[in-house]
Amino acid sequence: MTQPIRTIGFDADDTLWHNESVFRLTQEQIFDMLADHADPDTIGEKLLAAERRNLGLYGFGVKGFTLSMIETAIEVTSGKVPAATIKEILEAGRAMLTHPVETLPGVHDTLEAVAPDYSLILITKGDLFDQERKLAQSGLGDYFDGVEIVSDKKPAVYERIFGASEGGPEAAMMVGNSLKSDVIPAIEAGSWGVHVPHSLTWALEHADPPEGAERFRQIETLDALPDLLRGL
The missing domain is CATH 1.10.150.240 (Putative phosphatase; domain 2)
Known part of the structure; x- marks a missing residue:
């Protein structure tokens, strides 16, 4: 089950x-x-x-x-x-490194909607100081129960992070704009992977969708996430 x-x-x-x-x-x-x-x-x-x-x-x-x-x-x-x-x-x-942070549409409302029912973890890669700065300036920090700034996103990384959470990887979902970094390795770790496409994607983050993967989903905007969760 x-x-x-x-x-x-x-x-x-x-x-x-x-x-x-x-x-x-x-x-x-x-x-x-x-x-x-x-x-x-x-x-x-x-x-x-x-x-x-x-x-x-x-x-x-x-x-x-x-x-x-x-x-x-x-x-x-x-x-x-x-x-x-x-x-x-x-x-x-x-x-x-000092560019103002601009959140995407629907982000605050979506996090506010799901935060009461789920443990939320921010999982990002990049420069430590820059990612900490952007999180602080975004005003989103209070929604998250944990923050993981990692050097890369591989299945083992998701296994470690979600493995420390209740239910482990099988009871976890990763949501992001990169098929290569956010979706595919999370699915390989045993979690759900939800793709939220962005109009601009770095060439080195391109990958083919894992069509046929039971735990793969795609939503066009982040504010569709609560409905997706209710439907699973």
């Missing part, structure tokens, strides 16, 4: 608040900075390749993105990037 859901994990970036849009704006800035050396498509390809190479070293978040932008600038200028451009890139990275 399937256990009733007792714990709900929520992703943060682009599930609870805007994030990828800030990265896209900064990417446009580096296109302008390096316009004399390469076209936007070339810069974008090299930046994505640098991010992919560096994930294992720098992890997810603004700091790794900033270092990848610097590496890209060095590459497209054949090592001749001016110090002034490096300074601009560092300033752009700092601006990302």
